[in-house]
């Protein structure tokens with residue numbers, strides 16, 4: 001079933017024509033205002049004056065990763081001094097300590113990919129009674145949903161096979177995996193040279209498997225990691241196509257590259273996009289992606305939140321009132337009260353959502369396991385957002 005998209009003139013018809021057309025638009029900063037206006041109007045028509053965010057606790061179970069993306073400031077090899085994998089007991093202690101106190105609704109499990117590819121991690125997992133990382137992950141997720149009041153997990157641990165998605169699905173509300181950039185050149189010469197699962201076909205397979213397993217999934221693009229304008233255009237076309245083909249995609253993140261100590265040394269061609277480039281991209285995504293798929297940009301990585309809001313986003317992603325953004329450690333989130341006031345002054349209302357969007361809450365029989373469904377339905381209002389009486393502040 002084809003789904004609704006933005007304005008007719010932006011609609012994708014022929015791939016090669018569209019690629020050239022989009023690339024030209026992306027280079028033409030003179031049309032930012034016009035596109036912003038169209039994207040904003042489209043967003044307002046569907047989402048009204050509501051901008052959402054997810055109130056999360058960031059739980060990075062391990063920073064050990066088999067890949068080596070040169071823009072990454074988070075991942076470590078087991079031999080590095082600050083490499084770690086949390087014991088299940090520590091992970092649960094953190095959840096117990098903060099979930100209720102800070103009215104958390106999302107436990108974000110974000111980790112390096114396939115840490116058990118290393119024998120050091122394998123041995124540690126064995127010592128805790130697990131045969132592999134997926135067993136460890138599933139056990140922690142199961143324990144988390146048993147101890148939380150309302151919070152449900154959102155899991156972003158890199159590429160997983162379909163069988164692995166099925167194993168964790170009963171205990172997680174949604175998954176995340178960025179497409180990043182539809183480019184094989186970056187796999188040969190660029191920052192994905194040592195990261196085989198960053199190949200676009202793996203990412204697509206993952207998204208399609210989420211649809212098969214019936215779990216909502218978040219994806220998106222990383223902007224400024226040595227990609228060309230043609231790569232950006234190709235990525236938008238691909239994401240637009242996938243969103244029209246499957247129902248599981250709930251959100252597209254448009255994330256700018258944020259330099260850190262490591263990435264500055266490791267990636268010479270990485271470059272943070274300007275706010276104008278980013279806002280143009282946001283508008284183009286809003287106009288080309290089915291309207292029911294949320295468009296998000298992280299507020300700690302953009303230097304002007306209102307420009308991005310005015311370009312067509314309807315969501316600010318996960319924001320934690322208690323933990324830092326471990327992936328972009330030098331970029332603190334703005335206070336929720338600050339964002340609320342900023343939006344209010346511009347005619348918008350900030351609302352809390354769960355790590356699953358209202359559309360999937362409404363179709364809970366299809367998309368949510370029994371245990372997740374029970375928690376979700378106990379806290380949402382008629383629109384599928386967090387009932388205001390359960391919302392938190394700073």
Ligand code: SF4
Pocket residue numbers: 065066067068069072073074075111112113158195
């Ligand atoms: S970006 Fe993800 S996959 Fe790449 S090195 Fe960092 S943690 Fe690993």
